[in-house]
Amino acid sequence: MSAETIIEARAVSKWYGQFHALKDINLTVHKGERIVICGPSGSGKSTLIRCFNRLESHQEGDIAVNGIHLHPKMKNVADVRSNVGMVFQHFNLFPHLTVLMNCMAGPMWVKGVSAAEARKTALQFLERVRIPEQANKFPVQLSGGQQQRVAIARSLCMEPAVMLFDEPTSALDPEMVSEVLDTMTGLARDGMTMVCVTHEMGFARAVADRVILMDAGQIVEEGKPDSFFGNPQHDRTKLFLSQILKH
Amino acid sequence: MLYPDTVEAEVLVHKPWFVATMFGVVFAIFLAFNLTSTSFGELMRPVIGEPSQSGLYGRFAIAFVIALLFVLNVVLIGFASLRVQIAIVWFELLLLFLAFFATFHLSLPFIREKLPFLISQGVVTTLYVSAISIIIASLIAILGAVAKLSTNGFAYAIASFYTSFFRGLPLLMQVYLIYLGLPQLGFVVGAVPAGILALSLCYGAYMTEIFRSGIQSIDRGQWEASRSMGFGFSLTMRRIILPQALPVIIPPTGNQFISMLKDSSLVSVIGVWELMFLARTLGQKTFQHMEMLISASLIYWMLSICLELIQSRIERHYARSKVR
Numbered sequence: 277m278s279a280e281t282i283i284e285a286r287a288v289s290k291w292y293g294q295f296h297a298l299k300d301i302n303l304t305v306h307k308g309e310r311i312v313i314c315g316p317s318g319s320g321k322s323t324l325i326r327c328f329n330r331l332e333s334h335q336e337g338d339i340a341v342n343g344i345h346l347h348p349k350m351k352n353v354a355d356v357r358s359n360v361g362m363v364f365q366h367f368n369l370f371p372h373l374t375v376l377m378n379c380m381a382g383p384m385w386v387k388g389v390s391a392a393e394a395r396k397t398a399l400q401f402l403e404r405v406r407i408p409e410q411a412n413k414f415p416v417q418l419s420g421g422q423q424q425r426v427a428i429a430r431s432l433c434m435e436p437a438v439m440l441f442d443e444p445t446s447a448l449d450p451e452m453v454s455e456v457l458d459t460m461t462g463l464a465r466d467g468m469t470m471v472c473v474t475h476e477m478g479f480a481r482a483v484a485d486r487v488i489l490m491d492a493g494q495i496v497e498e499g500k501p502d503s504f505f506g507n508p509q510h511d512r513t514k515l516f517l518s519q520i521l522k523h
Numbered sequence: 524m525l526y527p528d529t530v531e532a533e534v535l536v537h538k539p540w541f542v543a544t545m546f547g548v549v550f551a552i553f554l555a556f557n558l559t560s561t562s563f564g565e566l567m568r569p570v571i572g573e574p575s576q577s578g579l580y581g582r583f584a585i586a587f588v589i590a591l592l593f594v595l596n597v598v599l600i601g602f603a604s605l606r607v608q609i610a611i612v613w614f615e616l617l618l619l620f621l622a623f624f625a626t627f628h629l630s631l632p633f634i635r636e637k638l639p640f641l642i643s644q645g646v647v648t649t650l651y652v653s654a655i656s657i658i659i660a661s662l663i664a665i666l667g668a669v670a671k672l673s674t675n676g677f678a679y680a681i682a683s684f685y686t687s688f689f690r691g692l693p694l695l696m697q698v699y700l701i702y703l704g705l706p707q708l709g710f711v712v713g714a715v716p717a718g719i720l721a722l723s724l725c726y727g728a729y730m731t732e733i734f735r736s737g738i739q740s741i742d743r744g745q746w747e748a749s750r751s752m753g754f755g756f757s758l759t760m761r762r763i764i765l766p767q768a769l770p771v772i773i774p775p776t777g778n779q780f781i782s783m784l785k786d787s788s789l790v791s792v793i794g795v796w797e798l799m800f801l802a803r804t805l806g807q808k809t810f811q812h813m814e815m816l817i818s819a820s821l822i823y824w825m826l827s828i829c830l831e832l833i834q835s836r837i838e839r840h841y842a843r844s845k846v847r
Contacts, residue, residue: 329750329751331747331750331751353753354753354754354755355753356753357750357751357752357753358752358753360751361751362748362751364744364747364748364751366744368742368744368745368747368748369748370745370748370763370767371767372766372767381752381762382752382753382754385754385758385762386752386753386754386758430752431751431752434752434753
């Protein structure tokens, strides 16, 4: 792959006190790539992607996003964050703002875009996640699936170079999972660079360019979906897949 | 309201044992006082004859009638719907209250004469001193809360020192210290500014804690979402956190305002012509203390009721985004 690099992590390590949360992580995300990270809970997958927009700090190694190196004394963290969209497990929509305002807030307040233009962008992305008719409601009036789609639209409004998904379907009722996955699949088809922490193996198989298994803070296996699911190399991967695909 | 059961319990005031007990207690209480020489006795004249000569029979009859009326009243109210019950009980308590004040034989013309000044000077001063103080106190509270939540050692130390000191001294002491202490340092302050300063600093300290807990009640996820979109600290605070914290902050702040309205009476000791000061001084010359004190009390009470109503309006306004 020769495409330009969006995220580059080199020998990243992180500790929570004595606990070694990330161990020597190396990962490069190229433009247009879709990466799915899976693994048992507590394996560090959320921590890793939260390091990519510096919601978490790493102690060793180097992370660069769009060529900007992340470190504690950086002055331009807002540049990185407005370029990296993040979708959370619990949506984290702003409950006191309407759906439309949730989407307009970022462009208006961070980028200084005019209200009219922000509104146009917001409606365009709400259209894309197929809920433009909910624009004037408040988040609590929407179902979980709709809320998560609004959260995706909110991130897209910032027109980020990469989207991070932190278990976007884990807090949803089973019926609502597919509407969110459909939206994510649509994004992937349109060429969005994506890093997804998820247990939706069907999504991983269909969309991912690479699937990564993390365990105990380390990347255990990394490969194309075909080989990852069809011919896993490590016992840990086999065990994980047998657990998750058992039922 | 407490969580109501779907199975209705029997109405307490209709249970025979409760009615009987109530009757017994009221009867015993009124039997203990000799009411034959009061207006009750006059009212009972057709039954007991000349009240002063009726003796034990008169006392017995009066207590019996009062207890009967009381129990009947309570039992009947028990049949009404909740809203009507509340209204009737409020009305009756108010009536008893007024009857109690009527026994003081207050001079109504005196009240009528002094009331306009009590309102135009006293109420206005009380209101603007309280309003300015609550605004300054809120500003102090926001700063204090942010400082107490910050990781900056200086900010935290200053804020916690401030809240500790001003919560630790009686407000009356603070009023004196500021009014009498500042001139010693070369700053001569008027009574009104000194009063406002004392109230603001004292209530700012209490409200710092209210604001702090309000800000802390907001889910971490809101901070994370804001950060992830590139919002800085002050933008997140102004646009995301404080608007959501306000519904949490406003009810206790309303309480603070109501209590400040009354505590502003403490600045009367330094000669501010507010409601309490006038209530004490207007009646002094003619020894008609009770007239002015009761009038001022009722005014304080009515002002508090108005504020409570405003507060519940604002609360309803902020409940909007929670409606499903």
